[in-house]
Amino acid sequence: MAESEVNEASKNPKKPQKPLIRVVIYIISHSSLFSLICCIAGIVAFLLLPILAKNTYISENALMPGSANPMFSGHETIEANQLVKEIMSINPKIVAAGIEIPRLLAQHMERTGAEVYCHKFHAQMNQFHPLQFFSASPYTLKMQENSSCGSHGINSVGIIRAPRGDGKEAIVLVTPYNSSKIDLSEALSLGLAYSIFSLLSRVNWLAKDFVWLAADSRYGEYNSVAAWLKDYHTPVFVGLKEFDTDTCAESSYPHDWKEHSTTARSIPDVFGRAGTIAAALVFKVVDRQETTDKDTLNIYSEASNGQMPNLDLINIVHYLAVHKQGLHVKVEKFYLLLNSAWLRIVGEIFELIGKVAKNLNPQWKFGIPAADYIEGTATLASSVYYQALGIPTGSHGAFRDYQVDAITLEISPRVSLNNEARRPEFLLRGGRLIEGVIRSVNNLLEKFHQSFFLYLMTSSGKFVSVGVYMIGFALLVxxxxxxxxxxxxxxxxxxxxxxxxxxxxxxxxxxxxxxxxxxxxxxxxxxxxxxxxxxxxxxxxxxxxxxxxxxxxxxxxxxxxxxxxxxxxxxxxxxxxxxxxxxxxxxxxxxxxxxxxxxxxxxxxxxxxxxxxxxxxxxxxxxxxxxxxxxxxxxxxxxxxxxxxxxxxxxxxxxxxxxxxxxxxxxxxxxxxxxxxxxxxxxxxxxxxxxxxxxxxxxxxxxxxxxxxxxxxxxxxxxxxx
Structure with missing residues (x-):
């Protein structure tokens, strides 16, 4: 009997387990040790991100930033200064009404031969709507119940039709300003935008329609842009007026325009459209006076729910600003971490490890100076925080809701804006920067797609791609x-x-x-x-x-x-x-x-x-x-x-x-x-x-x-x- 059992067992031996199954069983049996190692490795991997960051580069060859000589010259700066003086000389009582500046901008747009119209919108209801959490834009622009017909903003919009294009694509430049209480920096933004608009109306290389949106931000910068975009993407049916946000008047023009201005009579009272928006720039002049010997450019890119524009858009701005215009480019950072003692210790440890690795093998490139590590970590923490917050860092976020790549550029001079002697030089740099970005986007034959959409910034010229930062998250989870x-x-x-x-x-x-x-x-x-x-x-x-x-x-x-x-x-x-x-x-x-x-x-x-x-x-x-x-x-x-x-x-x-x-x-x-x-x-x-x-x-x-x-x-x- 025993001999027969032995023979039967030899005929039916137990199948050995596969190596993968044995590894899984071993990991599960040592789950505590595995969890401890993974958690520590995940945190270390996150701390290593500033070291693993790569220099930004332009993936799309068709962009060709800086390949053409800029056309923006001193003539355009004179035009910008003239408009600034006109805006600042307007009677403050008229400015408080919020009518004269939109009228003045529309009048100047019309002089360039562009298509011009005004866009009237009302203040929105800022309330919690749980049933519309994902089905509506965060600012579904509806007139408040207690709003009067006068509680509205007026966007001035100009469209230049591309002489070399077919009208299927467009580039948008947004300049927000408070029409009821404007300051010098906002007037300079409008003046610079108008000079660029005037220049583009005369060039023959434009292959995409160009739209200048002078956004009335008295009810918020995001509101004015979101209202215009909502109407821009709303289908229009002949004979129906449900799409019109103005429910108080037959015309979107204020009565004062019609009574005292010939401009409103000559501009068609219709909502004008260009092609599909390829990219958008929100441009602002800020009187911040940074402690640096260069004019400063701040880039804001975070949109709703952590969405980011294509990295190539940031790359061309960084390249043109640094290498062509000599600007100091910055992105947001947590300045509190710059003085952190524990972060300095971590940076010095990584710097020491990098030196040891380089001594062992000069080809091993690991580690960065402790000061660079601290600054990179502060910038990385800011990038993670604002993406996690899910709230746009500027009105460019309204474009990302329509899958349009957009960023906000804030340029600030190294001297006061009241210094008229240095103002032309500042305007020349800003104008050539925007012209260069528009030229690069104008060269595109298709939408941005070559570079990254998922990334974290560690400086204005370095980034961490999704394939790197997901390793730390995978180790933690x-x-x-x-x-x-x-x-x-x-x-x-x-x-x-x-x-x-x-x-x-x-x-x-x-x-x-x-x-x-x-x-x-x-x-x-x-x-x-x-x-x-x-x-x-x-x-x-x-x-x-x-x-x-x-x-x-x-x-x-x-x-x-x-x-x-x-x-x-x-x-x-x-x-x-x-x-x-x-x-x-x-x-x-x-x-x-x-x-x-x-x-x-x-x-x-x-x-x-x-x-x-x-x-x-x-x-x-x-x-x-x-x-x-x-x-x-x-x-x-x-x-x-x-x-x-x-x-x-x-x-x-x-x-x-x-x-x-x-x-x-x-x-x-x-x-x-x-x-x-x-x-x-x-x-x-x-x-x-x-x-x-x-x-x-x-x-x-x-x-x-x-x-x-x-x-x-x-x-x-x-x-x-x-």
Whole structure:
């Protein structure tokens, strides 16, 4: 008998496991060590991004920046100065009415022979509309109920038809200004834009239509541009006027224009259009007087939900500004980090490692000077923050809502704008810069597509591509599915041993126990996770009730939000049951929190993965806060059973991580360290959240629907009565 069994076993040997399966099993069995290594590696990979950044380069050869001699000359600067003087000499009482400057701009546009019209728009309702979160632009321009027919802005628009084009594409230049209270810097922006517009009306190389939008920003820079773009992309049907935003008057021209100006009579009262917008520039002159020996150019590129323009658009601006016009180019940075002691230590460590690597092999190029690392990290942190915020950093964001590449350029002179002797030189640089950018975009035969759309800036001339910065995020998130698999594997092993003991004690109850163990316990954990995430949905809708309250302040609104959120959670627990309502025998109760943790981790990993597709920066910051919180979550009673020192250490870690991961606390700490804790109040989070939902930022949904429920579930696990 024994011999026959041996022969049968030799005929049917057990198949060896595949190497990949063995690796997975090994990783799951050592999940704690794997999670620790991945988290440390993910943070180190993020700190290495300023070192791994590459110099920007122009991918599209057709752009050819700087290949032609500029035509913008002293004649155009004289035209710009003349318009500036006309604007600044207007009677302040007329300027306050917001009519004379749009009329003057339209009159000058008409002199160039361009197509000119005015675009009238009304102030928008700035409220929270949860049912239109994704279906409408953040500024669906609707007239307020208490608005009169006079509460409107007037955009002056001029179109130059390209002599070498077919009218299918266009380039847009936007110059925002406050028509009711204009200052010298805004007048210079208009004067410079007009001189460029006048120049382009005489050239013969223009292959794309050129549109100059003098945007009336008395109700906000973004509002005026978004209103014009909305009408620009709205289909027009003959005989229908629903598309017209003006519901007060038959004509979009003010009555004062018609009574006192011949310009309004000669300009057609229609909304003019050019071709599909290939690119847009928002140009502003700012009297900032930087402490540098050069004129300064600031570039703003972040749009809604972390969208960025094609990197080639920034590259041509940087190339022309630095190499052709000698400007000092800057991008936004966190100046607080420039004086950070710990960041300087990290930079010096990387600099030392780079020197050692270079001594070992001169071909190894690793490490940068500590000062460059600090500045790159400050710029990188700013880029991540503004992308994660999901709010446009300028009116260029309105173009990205229509998938148009656009950036905002702010140019500031090294001397005061009142210095008329140096003003022509400043205007000459700015005019040639804009002319060069327009020439490059004019050379394109198709839309921007060669360079990157997903990137982070570490300086005006360096960037990190998506293939590099996603490595750190992948390392941070990878412990979550491994930890969930390890918990599931440990539960199966434990349940098998319990099932065996149960079978020995009472063989008839084994089948019933296995059914409860494998179904109801996991279903209960899934129900708890579902209830908490349903609570997150209710919390996200609470602000639409709070904003209806009269005489509310940010602090009272925040307290009402917290109170209603707690009340809704208690109500849901009363209806659907709390996490502690499903209690089984004590010998199995201690495993319930592990099941809940496994389901929570699985949902958290899915949420972070989805958010990384929508907005990487939000997912990256969320992973830094959420992954340690989810991995460390252990019931405090369970921790107290271990050694004293280990129990105290784990308790402190769990409480600190849970405290720092609470969204209001995180936001208030960031503001406190950046602006000082004297200016921090409870209502600041309400103001911050209000800006997120007003701009339809996906970060708001992530915080309330993913991050907050996971934080609540971690608190449930910490308080679990195991």
């Amino acid at each position: 990878s412990p979550l599915p491994v930890a969930a698999a390890a918990l599931y594997s440990g539960l199966r092993t434990s349940d098998s041993s319990l099932n065996t003991n149960k079978h020995k004690a009472n063989p008839s109850s084994t089948e019933a126990y296995g059914t409860v163990l494998k179904s109801w316990r996991w279903l209960h954990a899934a129900k708890v996770v579902f209830v908490v995430h349903l609570w997150g949905v209710l919390v996200s809708l609470v602000p639409c009730l709070i904003i209806q309250l009269p005489e509310r302040t940010p602090t009272s609104s925040m307290l009402a939000w917290v109170s209603l959120s707690i009340l809704s959670l208690v109500t849901l627990y009363g209806i659907l049951g709390s996490p502690y309502s499903y209690i089984i025998s004590p010998q199995y109760q201690r495993r319930e929190w592990e099941i809940l943790k496994a389901v929570m981790i699985a949902v958290a990993s899915i949420g972070l993965g989805l958010m990384s597709i929508i907005n990487y920066a939000t997912a990256q910051i969320g992973a830094v806060l959420m992954v340690p919180m989810c991995l460390l979550a252990v019931p405090l009673r369970h921790i107290s059973r271990s050694g004293m020192s280990r129990a105290v250490l784990l308790t402190i870690f769990n409480l600190v991580v849970a405290f720092l991961s609470f969204p209001p606390v995180t936001m208030l700490l960031i503001k406190g360290f950046s602006e000082g804790f004297d200016s921090v109040s409870v209502g600041d989070f309400w103001i911050w959240a209000q800006s997120l939902w007003t701009w339809n930022s996906a970060t708001y949904l992530y915080l309330i629907l993913i991050h907050l429920p996971c934080w609540a579930l971690c608190i449930h696990i910490l308080l679990h009565p195991c």
